[in-house]
Amino acid sequence: MEQYLNLCRYIKENGIIKSDRTGTGTKSVFGYQMRFDLSKGFPLLTTKKTAFRLVVSELLWFIKGDTNVKTLIEANNHIWDEWAFEKWVKSESYDGPDMTNFGVRAANDEEFKLVVDKQMEIFHSKIISDDQFADEFGDLGPVYGKQWRSWPGKDGETIDQLQNLIEQLKTNPDSRRHIITAWNPAEVDEMALPPCHSFMQFYVANGKLSCQLYQRSADVFLGVPFNIASYALFTHLIAKECNLEVGEFVHTLGDAHIYLNHMEQVDTQLNRTPRQLPTLVLNSQKDSIFEFEVEDISIEGYDPYPRIKAPIAV
Structure with a gap:
């Protein structure tokens, strides 16, 4: 994962200070690309523990x-909580x-954080126990x-x-139209968070499937x-269904930024030496991407450094 650490170094050395919608401030560059050969190990960051289950x-x-966080909360996944929680605390309810x-x-x-945590507990309870509340918020x-x-x-x-x-990958692998887009201008204003990873293209060559993401x-x-691991996994799952090997994950970034309150955490990572990448294990009994459940997907040989905590900007 030296590619990722090089990105961090590049932003620290070349980025410019910019304001942002959260009011936190960032150091930012525009236009950067990383390439990961998926045959050489699963690209899950080792310089800090990354929660693969999430x-x-x-x-x-x-x-x-x-599109409802209830499913994630029931799976003990809280990475989307803040956006749904924000919807609730801004409402008349x-x-x-x-x-x-x-x-x-x-x-x-710290004192206010305890207040937020208490309200978040209330939010979780309502989401799980009250279907009407879950539908609304x-x-x-x-x-x-x-x-x-x-x-x-x-x-x-x-x-x-x-x-x-x-279907197109199976029947017409050489097509240049293997595309999925999440950026829908007609509906973007209705989304809690407009798609950051917004456009992907797949490419088949020599029996291998590659994916390029524009973020x-x-x-x-x-x-x-998380994005690197998610789209690497996505490529593996699609390749399995289409009876292909995996090629590269190409990650193209638009506004690549480090929040100003994450600089110390980034420095901690940069002082750590990357370790060997883990191996992805998929349930061999499952063929379709639509059949997989969490328990069908695991990694072996993951030996990361400890997790580094940092605040999320909402």
């Missing part, structure tokens, strides 16, 4: 076309303590899964981009390690 459950959530800029405030105020709008599996077409019809992709916005410390 990568798996989120990707399967996308694949199933789901919320009558608790002021949660304005709760992410940034909690990162700098758990749904994130037409985010990734909706666009991948139910892109709105003509006359009320929907387009299953993922199913179409797989418009890349939170390099917290998000990008």
Whole structure:
């Protein structure tokens, strides 16, 4: 994963300070590309522990076309909680303590963080126990899964981009149209978070499947390690269904940034030496990407450094 560490170094050395919608501030570069040969190991970051189970459950959530955090919360995956929680605390239904800029405030105020944690516990409980509440505040709008599996077409019809992709890879592997897009201008304003990893293209050569992702916005410390692992896994799953080997994952970044309150954490990573990459293990009894469950996907030989905590900017 030296490619990832080189990205961190490049931003630190060449990035410019920019403001952002969260008010946190970033150091940013525009236009950067990394390439990962998936035959040489699964690209899961070793310079800090990355929760692979969360990568798996989120990707399967996308694949199933789901857009409600209830499914993730029930799987003990909380990486989308803040955006649904924000929807609740900004609504007229919320009558608790002021949660304005709760992410940034909690990162700098331990006492306030306890208040946020308490409200988040209430939110989780309501999401799980109250279907009406989950429908209203758990749904994130037409985010990734909706666009991948139910892109709105003509006359009320929907387009299953993922199913179409797989069929085309099987029947016309040399096509230059193996594309899935999550960026839908007609619906982007309805999404809790407009798609950061917004456009992907697949490519078949010499019996190997490669994927290139264009990511418009890349939170390099917290998000990008997850994105690398997620799309590497996605490539493996599609390759398995299409009876192909894996080639490369090519990660093209638009605005690649390190939040200013993540700089110390990045420095900690840069002082660590990458370790051997783990191996991905898929249930050999499952053939279709639509059949996989979390327990069907695992890694072996993962020996990372300890996790490094950092606040998320919402």
